[in-house]
Amino acid sequence: MLDKVKELHQEIEQYTINSPEQLEQFRMRFISRKGVITELFEGLKSVPPTDRRAVGQELNGLKNFAQERFESFSQQVEEQQAATKNVAPVDLTLPTIPNLTGTQHPLTLVRQRIIQIFERIGFNVADGPEIESDWYNFGALNFPENHPARDMQDTFFVEKASMDTDVSSDMLLRTHTSNVQIRLMERQKLPIRSIMPGRVYRNETISARAHCIFHQVEGLYIDRNVGFKDLKDTLYHFVKEMFEPGTRIRFRPSYFPFTEPSAEIDISCQICGGKGCNICKHTGWVEIAGSGMVDPQVIANCGIDPEEYTGFAFGMGIERITQLKYVVNDLRLYTENDVRFLRQFEGL
Numbered sequence: 001m002l003d004k005v006k007e008l009h010q011e012i013e014q015y016t017i018n019s020p021e022q023l024e025q026f027r028m029r030f031i032s033r034k035g036v037i038t039e040l041f042e043g044l045k046s047v048p049p050t051d052r053r054a055v056g057q058e059l060n061g062l063k064n065f066a067q068e069r070f071e072s073f074s075q076q077v078e079e080q081q082a083a084t085k086n087v088a089p090v091d092l093t094l095p096t097i098p099n100l101t102g103t104q105h106p107l108t109l110v111r112q113r114i115i116q117i118f119e120r121i122g123f124n125v126a127d128g129p130e131i132e133s134d135w136y137n138f139g140a141l142n143f144p145e146n147h148p149a150r151d152m153q154d155t156f157f158v159e160k161a162s163m164d165t166d167v168s169s170d171m172l173l174r175t176h177t178s179n180v181q182i183r184l185m186e187r188q189k190l191p192i193r194s195i196m197p198g199r200v201y202r203n204e205t206i207s208a209r210a211h212c213i214f215h216q217v218e219g220l221y222i223d224r225n226v227g228f229k230d231l232k233d234t235l236y237h238f239v240k241e242m243f244e245p246g247t248r249i250r251f252r253p254s255y256f257p258f259t260e261p262s263a264e265i266d267i268s269c270q271i272c273g274g275k276g277c278n279i280c281k282h283t284g285w286v287e288i289a290g291s292g293m294v295d296p297q298v299i300a301n302c303g304i305d306p307e308e309y310t311g312f313a314f315g316m317g318i319e320r321i322t323q324l325k326y327v328v329n330d331l332r333l334y335t336e337n338d339v340r341f342l343r344q345f346e347g348l
Helices: 003-016 020-031 036-046 048-084 106-119 179-187 228-242 297-303 318-326 339-345
Strands: 130-134 157-159 171-173 192-201 213-223 251-258 259-268 285-294 310-317
Touching: 003 036, 003 048, 020 036, 020 048, 036 048, 036 318, 048 171, 106 192, 106 213, 106 318, 106 339, 179 213, 179 297, 179 310, 213 228, 213 318, 228 251, 228 259, 228 285, 228 310, 251 285, 259 310, 285 297, 285 318, 310 318
Parallel strands: none
Antiparallel strands: 130 171, 157 171, 192 213, 213 310, 251 259, 259 285, 285 310
């Protein structure tokens, strides 16, 4: 009798329940009036009187253990049924749900497209530090010491040198990716044909038209006999590839400390088709970039002979290109991570 009790105790302990049918089978076998434990109690009268009390205690323990397991299994089945009660049945005839992964950010899409356009005409991609010294960000680019861009109102200085030390020891968050151009001219074997996309920082009030963090892509081509026509042909090619085939482009004379001659690049407004709107201030033209021939002094600052080598450079804001390509009217949308805005680019 005791051996039978031990055997049933082990069987109950190893029992598993996964459905109401299995729960009912457990009840019928162990705790119903026709179950095996009831049969053992009926056989107790055949046990010698001297052993009957000890055997009875073992039987009661087995019965209580079986009842506790049954209650635990019952609660488990009830929880499983409650979890699936409100779940709609699966219609196997419905089409599959597409993979709901995210999409690329519009700035990333435009950045990749810019890189693709320039790589096809021989430009590689270069990168450099975002925390930069005054020399690479300003000094080597012919910015005079009293230039407004050096002022704290325009530049985030990380470490400001004292007045009695060399200004080139200042550390700052780069205001353009031109610092990469200087590093390339110092270290890379000529000729150089590279673009430099990346984040830049300026101490600006955040609004629909300005932000303190934005993205630029600059380009540099240094070789023998590089002329302004090479610059124009390169940018004509970029505009035709990035925007609509009928987009017009014009060069306006301008001034930059690091290029001579210099020109602003305008394209016909993509919003109104050149007819005039709020985006283009009713002129039909929108500025997208600055450009020019690299100043001979900048070339000399990097240890290159300006009598032998010439080159051109250009720079544009990726946010501006994205704005024109996808009609984005507020720069803050790029950094707010509003999914209603980002989902508009899933099809791209």
